[in-house]
Amino acid sequence: MKIGELAKQSGLSAHTLRFYEKQGLISPSTRSESNYRIYNQNDLSTAKFIKRSRDMGFSLEEVEVFLSIRADKPAHICADAKDIAQQKIVDVGQKIKEMQQVLVALHKLSDACCGGSESAEFCSIIEALDDRPLTDHTSHQDKQVGTKEDVA
Amino acid sequence: MKIGELAKQSGLSAHTLRFYEKQGLISPSTRSESNYRIYNQNDLSTAKFIKRSRDMGFSLEEVEVFLSIRADKPAHICADAKDIAQQKIVDVGQKIKEMQQVLVALHKLSDACCGGSESAEFCSIIEALDDRPLTDHTSHQDKQVGTKEDVA
DNA sequence: CTTGACCTTAGACTATACTCTAAGGTCTAG
DNA sequence: CTAGACCTTAGAGTATAGTCTAAGGTCAAG
The missing domain is CATH 1.10.1660.10 (Multidrug-efflux Transporter Regulator; Chain: A; Domain 2)
Structure with missing residues (x-):
């Protein structure tokens, strides 16, 4: 073909x-x-x-290794393949943890802000990124928390 | 300075x-x-x-928006900032979900393989990637499952 | 006055994995 | 025979966010 x-x-x-x-x-x-x-x-x-x-x-580089194992299996041992998989598990797990932390921080950032059409004069998001203490400005709206779905 | x-x-x-x-x-x-x-x-x-x-x-592009809000707060509203944060939360959440699925698949892949110094002739990882049914070859080792830590 | 730390610029390089382009050749159906 | 779909190549472009280099200027201490 x-x-x-x-x-x-x-x-x-x-x-x-x-x-x-x-x-x-x-x-x-x-x-x-x-x-x-x-x-x-x-x-x-x-x-x-x-x-x-x-x-x-798996990255192309890792795929290349898998392909070489696949091309000549008797010349390789299971550990050759499993090591790559295990390392990937560690890497992905690590990445997930990092992103979960970012997610928690993002929720904190976002939840403190009313998000309405009020002037950004006192916007909590900008304040927080500016390292001013996080103040709660959600109050001028009907405090609608609970937007957190998937923070682990 | x-x-x-x-x-x-x-x-x-x-x-x-x-x-x-x-x-x-x-x-x-x-x-x-x-x-x-x-x-x-x-x-x-x-x-x-x-x-x-x-x-x-946040990406540099998003930071640019935050900076422009910060530079002239009265010209912006809270929603300008919160929308970006909310979108980021969605994106990061989505990414985490995808990676968790990958992680589960990786665990399945890895757990089926003995990972020892046996020839890769029947390596379950290679087999699985080759779309042959996943067979359990862990048995020639003392089945050491339980390496799953952080699959949500 | 020299050494070393620091600064300047434009531009090239890194990483990862594609994605597309230009300019052209091949093949098949009508 | 021609249109349109498909194929070829080398090489450039995309995305993101830096990171580094070369070649040179500046400055404070000894």
Whole structure:
């Protein structure tokens, strides 16, 4: 199949497939007379493998390692793959924690502000970013707290 | 004070301050005879304001809006600031949810793999990324599950 | 008067992962 | 035979936010 077909079947774009080829992740098994990239079922599996890995949050560099393990499994051990996954778990977990902290801070910031059409003269958000003590200016509106949904 | 001093006191680097100047976020109140940037206390407040905003996860573009509100408060209303904060809360919340899903998937991926020095011939991670059904190969090790800490 | 710390500029480079463009060749249906 | 869909390449552009370099000027201390 040609690149357009592989794109359709793998969920990657033709552009991206060419880009991945430049990065050494996947290349067509053959070329047609007219120099078109020709892919087979094996290539499709590889493309899907890459797509799935990317969707799991792995970087192209990490995908490259997975691909090399996949290409010669007996030459590798499970730890090779698991180490990458474990590290990613740590990284993602860390990132989530950071973002949760940011979220809490954002809620504090936002909740103190009335958000109405009052002049921003005493806007709590600007004040807080300016390091002035956080004062509650929500009062000139019907204190509507409870907008916190997903702070862990 | 010169840029180095402002850098020290604001927590931003001199490089970054010059970069922010190019982006129109902050500029020295004056220049010395020798063309050095000279900042005053007001500039320091601004630099800190930017730093705090960045730490809260706001983009430079959003910081720019905050700065313009701050520069002329009566010309703005609280909603101008709160809208940005609310949108950021939505974005960060969404991002966290996505990452939590990735984290769950990563745990599934990782937990099925023994991670030992066994050949990767039947490595569950590679298999799963290859879309073969997830089989449990942890058994040739003392099934050590419970490595999940922070999946929400 | 020299050394070293600090400052200046424009512009290039980093990271990550694409995404698109220009200019052209190929193929298929009507 | 021609239109339109598809393919080719090298290389530039996008997004975000810095980070660094080269080549040079300034300034205070010793």
